Amino acid sequence: MESLGVVVNPIAGMGGRVGLKGTDGKLEEARELGAEPRAPDRAREALAALHRRKPDLTVYTAAGVLGENAVREAGYEPIVVYEPTRGDETDAAQSDAADSAYPNAPADAETTAADTRGAVRAFLEHEVELVCFVGGDGTAVDVASVLEGAETPMLGVPAGVKIYSSVFAVTPADAGRIVAEFDRVTAREVNDIDEAAYREGEVRTELKAVVPVPVAPDIQSGKQVASGSVDALAAGVAREIDPERTYVFGPGGTVGAIESELGIEPSPLGVDVWRDGEILAKDASESEILEVLEEPVTIVVSPIGGQGFIFGRGNHQISPAVIDRTDEIEIVASGEKLDGIDALRVDTDDPAVDERLRGWTQVRTGRFTTRLVKVI
Structure with a gap:
């Protein structure tokens, strides 16, 4: 060319x-x-x-x-x-x-x-x-x-x-x-x-x-909406919630099901911050998230179906600054959704954060089940 x-x-x-x-x-x-x-x-x-x-x-x-x-x-x-x-x-x-x-x-x-x-x-x-x-x-x-x-x-x-x-x-x-x-x-x-x-x-x-x-391997797929129940997954995560942790819930139906299990009305396409039964920030911006974070912090996210992004698509509020304040990231997805994803991806605008997130990670797929998936 x-x-x-x-x-x-x-x-x-x-x-x-x-x-x-x-x-x-x-x-x-x-x-x-x-x-x-x-x-x-x-x-x-x-x-x-x-x-x-x-x-x-x-x-x-x-x-x-x-x-x-x-x-x-x-x-x-x-x-x-x-x-x-x-x-x-x-x-x-x-x-x-x-x-x-x-x-x-x-x-x-x-x-x-x-x-x-x-x-x-x-x-x-x-x-x-x-x-x-x-x-x-x-x-x-x-x-x-x-x-x-x-x-x-x-x-x-x-x-x-x-x-x-x-x-x-x-x-x-x-x-x-x-x-x-x-x-x-x-x-x-x-x-x-x-x-x-x-x-x-x-x-x-x-x-x-x-x-x-x-044609190239690094062209992303179009987003697909995964079907199937995530009730068991949501119940499993909710069962293990630590009341002494702050949770940053990302967007999407899978994470929303977890919030619902906890009695939270989720922001389907936004980010909510929750700790021990209390909503600290709803549909929050980056600055609002950072303002209420109290360590320890867990981010809960689900990959975009068909694309595999866990950060950098539709959840920019969970920025590198937010990730840097976090000591735990829980990735959740149904087995059906993972079947349509070749790998998990990150694109946060911060190469150092992206590099730190890369590698093999556990993805929770059910009440007790996980799957090992690579973040690239």
């Missing part, structure tokens, strides 16, 4: 650690809660991994925060083929907030869906061989809306809160390696969910497109 198009959604994922479960329509609230951009750093990480392997690659991109900054910082001299344009008043309000969140933006930069689509159209005009985007499912939908029906493949660098599509590399570094080394593509699904319903605890997924994606 000789040419690549790169577009970055610089506000993707900002709502995660502050508990907003997404940034659509919530950017200003996320910033007021102290959210920090994560997509630019993840873009640089992916592009730096690519530059080590293919330093002479021709990289087309959009101006400023939409790609140019990250491409330059990774060591490339980009060809800027798209300049952001001033959109309607609604888009402009969100874009101005995004500019101040990432101050290296040019004065007229905007981070709208229209700009993402415009950049991808410009890439097609220059006949790039692959479009690499940085964002979440919403960004994937925008990219796919231009590419669907074309032969140009796409690859996502995961940066959003919601990563339900099967067009993303597992980590930013994996994305850089895949771009440098892939030699064939396959059809993959782009899915998105209704963020308003998601914030209310309901997952409504919709297939948006089917697009060509590089």
